[in-house]
Every structure is written in structure tokens, then in C-alpha cells.
Amino acid sequence: MEQFETLLVEIDRGVATLTLNRPERRNAINLRMDHELAVALHALDRDESIRVIVVTGAGDAFCAGADLAAGADVFGADAHEAHDRELGVSSDTVGERYALWRLATPIIGAINGAAVGAGLTIALLFDIRFVAEDAKLSFPFTRLGVIPDANAHWILPRIVGVSRATELLLSGRTFTGAEAASMGLASKALPRAEVLEAARALARDIADNTAPASVAIAKELIYQNLAETDRSASMARETKLIWWLGSKADAAEGVRARMERRAPVWRLSKHLARAADVDQNV
Numbered sequence: 001m002e003q004f005e006t007l008l009v010e011i012d013r014g015v016a017t018l019t020l021n022r023p024e025r026r027n028a029i030n031l032r033m034d035h036e037l038a039v040a041l042h043a044l045d046r047d048e049s050i051r052v053i054v055v056t057g058a059g060d061a062f063c064a065g066a067d068l069a070a071g072a073d074v075f076g077a078d079a080h081e082a083h084d085r086e087l088g089v090s091s092d093t094v095g096e097r098y099a100l101w102r103l104a105t106p107i108i109g110a111i112n113g114a115a116v117g118a119g120l121t122i123a124l125l126f127d128i129r130f131v132a133e134d135a136k137l138s139f140p141f142t143r144l145g146v147i148p149d150a151n152a153h154w155i156l157p158r159i160v161g162v163s164r165a166t167e168l169l170l171s172g173r174t175f176t177g178a179e180a181a182s183m184g185l186a187s188k189a190l191p192r193a194e195v196l197e198a199a200r201a202l203a204r205d206i207a208d209n210t211a212p213a214s215v216a217i218a219k220e221l222i223y224q225n226l227a228e229t230d231r232s233a234s235m236a237r238e239t240k241l242i243w244w245l246g247s248k249a250d251a252a253e254g255v256r257a258r259m260e261r262r263a264p265v266w267r268l269s270k271h272l273a274r275a276a277d278v279d280q281n282v
Contacts, residue, residue, distance in 0.1 A: 006033035014051040014207040016044045023059030028067035029118050038097035045103040052203035056110035056196050063119025100125040101223040104216035104270040110199035121150035130199045131177035133189035140172040158226050211250045212270035
């Protein structure tokens with residue numbers, strides 16, 4: 001893993017903790033962090049030894065959103081495109097960089113403090129979120145003359161329902177971590193000091209006890225089915241996939257390990273196959 005200017009990366013037995021590290025700016029996202037975060041997440045996903053990624057913030061905030069020190073152009077295309085040209089990457093790939101639902105590795109957000117604007121829309125791209133119960137959260141975009149980003153208009157209504165999502169995205173009001181958990185935006189609201197360790201405990205449980213290929217395919221099916229309107233087609237795909245996985249070595253190993261009361265030794269890669277590929281070829 002390369003060294004980053006704005007991030008810290010810690011790896012412990014298959015769990016990677018990625019920390020947004022600009023505490024003097026409350027971890028506000030500048031162009032450097034925007035690029036490094038995408039690079040780090042994709043690099044960790046490519047690493048077969050990494051089973052779960054936990055993302056948190058340094059200091060007392062998770063992320064204060066886009067760094068407004070950049071001025072009025074912070075939301076415009078010019079600065080982003082110039083930065084991409086400087087890095088030698090294509091601005092056309094920005095959607096792919098943050099298509100985190102396509103990564104095989106589960107991502108858990110440990111929202112240890114304030115998450116505002118882009119700091120909250122990026123957290124919506126994670127698979128699971130734990131949040132400090134007293135954290136201040138908001139989507140203040142309409143109060144800044146822009147609109148929410150990072151696919152928020154697609155995912156938030158699916159997480160909390162259309163009425164609540166419309167209220168939060170249109171008003172830009174501030175709400176607490178406790179309220180976020182009550183509406184299902186986060187799985188748990190906890191005392192601030194417990195958020196990171198709770199996220200790591202879940203990550204450790206996944207890393208120690210679940211099959212990488214099974215987790216990756218189950219994650220993919222969850223996101224596919226958010227857009228699937230044909231329930232019978234969804235069930236047929238799911239059935240085909242469980243039969244396909246059931247013929248692989250990990251299924252036999254999982255049963256043997258359970259019967260022998262021991263930890264399983266998984267053989268299959270988290271990148272074994274995408275569900276769509278299996279669906280087409282089995």
C-alpha cells in the first residue's frame with residue numbers, strides 16, 4: 001500500500017482501517033483526499049488478504065464535507081478536471097471511482113463525529129454504517145446553491161424511504177446520529193468512544209467467520225436487487241447462485257467445519273466471480 005498525504009491505513013489480520021486524516025480541517029475533503037480515498041479503497045479491494053474495510057475519521061469529526069477553503073469553484077468541474085489532468089487520470093471515470101457497491105470487499109463506516117455534505121454522501125456509499133449518537137449530520141447542499149452528490153438521490157430513498165429522504169435532501173437540515181439510526185440510515189448509534197471498536201468488531205466477525213466469495217456475491221445481489229423489479233427473476237438468480245456456490249470447495253468446507261466445531265479454511269477468492277457472470281454462464 002502506497003503512502004498517502006490525507007489518509008492513514010492500518011491492516012490487522014484481514015481488516016483494513018482507513019482513516020481520513022486532515023483533523024485540522026475536520027477531515028474536509030480536498031481534491032487530494034478525493035483522489036487518495038478512491039485509490040486506497042480500490043487497492044484494498046484488489047488485495048485478497050483484505051476481508052473488510054473500515055473507514056473512520058481522525059480527531060473528533062468524521063468528515064466536514066468538501067473543503068470550502070477552495071472557494072466557489074469547489075463544486076465546479078474546472079478544478080476537478082484540472083486536478084485529474086495533473087494526476088493523469090480521466091475525469092470520465094469519476095463515477096467508477098466511487099462505485100463502491102461494485103467492490104467485492106464489504107466497507108463499514110465508523111462515523112465517529114460530524115458528517116456533513118460530501119462527508120455524509122460518501123458514507124452512504126459504504127455497505128454498513130455505525131455512528132456516534134451525538135454526531136451532527138446533514139446534507140446541506142441546497143443551502144449552498146447546489147445539489148447532493150455521490151449518488152445520494154438514488155440510494156438514500158432506498159435506505160430511509162422516499163418521504164424521509166426528500167425531507168433530508170431538500171431541507172439540508174441537521175440531525176443527530178441517534179436520529180440517523182432510528183430511520184435506518186445507520187445500523188447502530190453508539191457513544192462516540194465506542195463507534196470505531198464496534199465497527200472493527202463486526203469487521204473481525206466477518207473476516208474470521210464468513211467465506212470471501214459468498215460475502216462478495218451476497219453483496220452484489222443486494223445492490224442488484226435494489227434495482228430489480230421482477231421478484232421471480234431475482235429468486236431464480238439467487239437459486240442459481242446458491243447451487244453454483246454449493247458445488248464449490250468452500251461449501252463442503254463450511255459444512256465440515258461446522259460439524260467438526262472448528263474454524264473453516266476458505267479457499268475461494270472474493271473475486272471468484274461476479275454474480276452477473278455466473279447468472280449468464282451457469
